[in-house]
Amino acid sequence: MTESVSTLVLSDDAQAAGIIGMFLKELDKFDCRGYVSDLSQAYEIIASAKRILLVVDIDDRTEQKIDFVTKISAEIPDCKVLIVSENPSVELMVKLMRAGAREFVSYPLIKTEFLNSIQKLADSFDAPVKESSRCRIISVFSNKGGIGKTSIATNLALEIAKTTKENVALVDLNFQLGDVTTFLDLKPSFNISYMIENLGKINEDFLLSTLEKYKDTSLYVLADPPFFKMADDVSPKQIDRLITLLSKTFAFIVIDSASAFDDKTITALGKSDLVLLTAVANLPAMRNCQRCLELFSKLGFANDKIQILINRYMENDEVTSDDVEQVLGKKIYWKIPNNYFTMMSAINKGIPVVELNPSSNVAKSYRDFSLFLTDNIFRADFENKLKNNRKDD
Ligand SMILES: Nc1ncnc2c1ncn2[C@@H]1O[C@H](COP(=O)(O)OP(=O)(O)OP(=O)(O)O)[C@@H](O)[C@H]1O
Numbered sequence: 001m002t003e004s005v006s007t008l009v010l011s012d013d014a015q016a017a018g019i020i021g022m023f024l025k026e027l028d029k030f031d032c033r034g035y036v037s038d039l040s041q042a043y044e045i046i047a048s049a050k051r052i053l054l055v056v057d058i059d060d061r062t063e064q065k066i067d068f069v070t071k072i073s074a075e076i077p078d079c080k081v082l083i084v085s086e087n088p089s090v091e092l093m094v095k096l097m098r099a100g101a102r103e104f105v106s107y108p109l110i111k112t113e114f115l116n117s118i119q120k121l122a123d124s125f126d127a128p129v130k131e132s133s134r135c136r137i138i139s140v141f142s143n144k145g146g147i148g149k150t151s152i153a154t155n156l157a158l159e160i161a162k163t164t165k166e167n168v169a170l171v172d173l174n175f176q177l178g179d180v181t182t183f184l185d186l187k188p189s190f191n192i193s194y195m196i197e198n199l200g201k202i203n204e205d206f207l208l209s210t211l212e213k214y215k216d217t218s219l220y221v222l223a224d225p226p227f228f229k230m231a232d233d234v235s236p237k238q239i240d241r242l243i244t245l246l247s248k249t250f251a252f253i254v255i256d257s258a259s260a261f262d263d264k265t266i267t268a269l270g271k272s273d274l275v276l277l278t279a280v281a282n283l284p285a286m287r288n289c290q291r292c293l294e295l296f297s298k299l300g301f302a303n304d305k306i307q308i309l310i311n312r313y314m315e316n317d318e319v320t321s322d323d324v325e326q327v328l329g330k331k332i333y334w335k336i337p338n339n340y341f342t343m344m345s346a347i348n349k350g351i352p353v354v355e356l357n358p359s360s361n362v363a364k365s366y367r368d369f370s371l372f373l374t375d376n377i378f379r380a381d382f383e384n385k386l387k388n389n390r391k392d393d
C-alpha cells in the first residue's frame with residue numbers, strides 16, 4: 001500500500017462500533033475517522049476522502065444500507081466496503097457483493113480475522129484485480145457454427161461489465177472468421193497477433209491502452225487477426241500465456257471460441273472456469289452436445305465447469321427442455337429465447353441487442369443471465385470465504 005487510507009465505521013450499535021474503532025486504531029497507517037450512524041453524514045465523509053475503507057454493520061436498517069453501498073460503489077470507486085454481520089445469510093451476502101461490497105466478517109469479531117480483511121481491502125487499492133474477485137474465464141463454445149456464440153459472448157460480456165463495473169475482456173478466438181468487432185462496430189488499432197508479438201511487454205497499462213474500449217463501459221475487446229495466415233503463427237502455448245496475462249488485469253474474460261476442437265481452442269477451454277456449451281434444441285444439436293460432453297470428460301474437465309446454454313429457445317420446440325436434460329444428463333444452465341428479427345437487426349447495425357432493444361425478450365434474458373452468472377460466482381466466493389474462515393478458527 002503506497003498512500004494512506006482513511007477508515008470509517010457505519011453502525012447503529014455504538015458498542016460494536018467502539019470495538020471496531022479500537023481494532024482500527026491499532027493499525028497506525030490508517031487514518032481512523034471514527035463512526036457514524038447517519039447515512040448522509042457518512043456520504044459526506046466518504047466523498048471528501050481520497051481513499052477510504054468503509055466498515056458497514058449491516059444488521060440494522062439492512063435494506064437502506066444495501067442501497068447505500070450500491071450508491072457509494074457506483075459513485076465513489078475509491079471507497080471499498082467491508083461488511084460485518086451477526087448471522088450473514090448467503091442470499092444477503094450475494095446482494096451485498098452485487099452492490100459492491102468485497103469483504104465480510106461475522107460477529108463475534110476476531111481481531112486477526114478483521115484486521116486481515118481490512119488489510120486485504122487496503123491492498124486492493126494498488127492491485128489491478130481485487131484479490132477477492134480473481135479473474136473468471138468464461139468461454140462460449142459450440143462445435144457447430146452459426147449457433148449464436150458471438151451474439152452470446154458479446155452481449156454477455158457487455159452485461160457483466162455493466163452489472164459488476166469490473167474490467168471485462170472480450171477475446172475473439174475465431175482466427176478464421178472473427179465477428180466480435182463487427183457485432184460491436186469497432187475498428188480496433190490492435191489485434192491478438194500484435195498482443196502475441198508483444199507478450200513480453202504486457203502489463204496492465206499496456207493492456208488497458210491497447211485493447212479497444214467499448215464506449216464508456218469497462219468492456220475491452222481483443223480482436224481476431226486481420227489475415228488468415230496470421231492464425232498459423234499463433235501457438236497454443238502463446239494463447240495460454242496471453243490468457244494468463246489478461247487474467248492479471250481483468251476481473252472477467254469472455255472468450256468467443258472457434259467452432260472446432262483444435263489445440264488453440266482446447267487450450268482456451270482448458271483455462272476457462274466456465275464453458276458455456278451452446279446448442280439449439282434439436283436432435284442433431286443434442287447428438288453434437290453429447291459428443292462434446294464425452295470429449296470434455298476425456299480431457300478431464302470437471303463436470304461443473306461445463307454448462308448447457310440453449311439458444312433460440314421456443315416454448316413449443318419439439319425437443320423440450322426435459323428432453324434436453326434427459327438426453328444430456330445435465331440441467332440446462334440458461335435458455336435464451338428465439339428472436340431472429342431483433343438479433344439480426346442488432347447485428348446489422350453493429351449495436352448489441354442489450355443496447356439497441358433493451359426491452360426485447362432476448363435483451364432481458366441476457367441481463368438476467370449476467371445477474372444469474374455473477375450471483376453464482378459471488379455465492380461460491382462467499383461460501384469459500386466461510387470455509388476458509390472456519391479453517392482459520
Ligand atoms: N436468440 C436468438 N434468436 C434468434 N436468432 C439468433 C439468436 N441469437 C443469434 N441468432 C442468429 O443466429 C445467427 C448466428 O449468430 P452468431 O453469429 O452469433 O453465431 P456464431 O455461433 O457466432 O456463428 P459462427 O460459427 O459463424 O461464428 C445470426 O444470424 C443471429 O442473428
Ligand SMILES: [Mg+2]
Pocket residue numbers: 149150151174179
Ligand atoms: Mg461467431
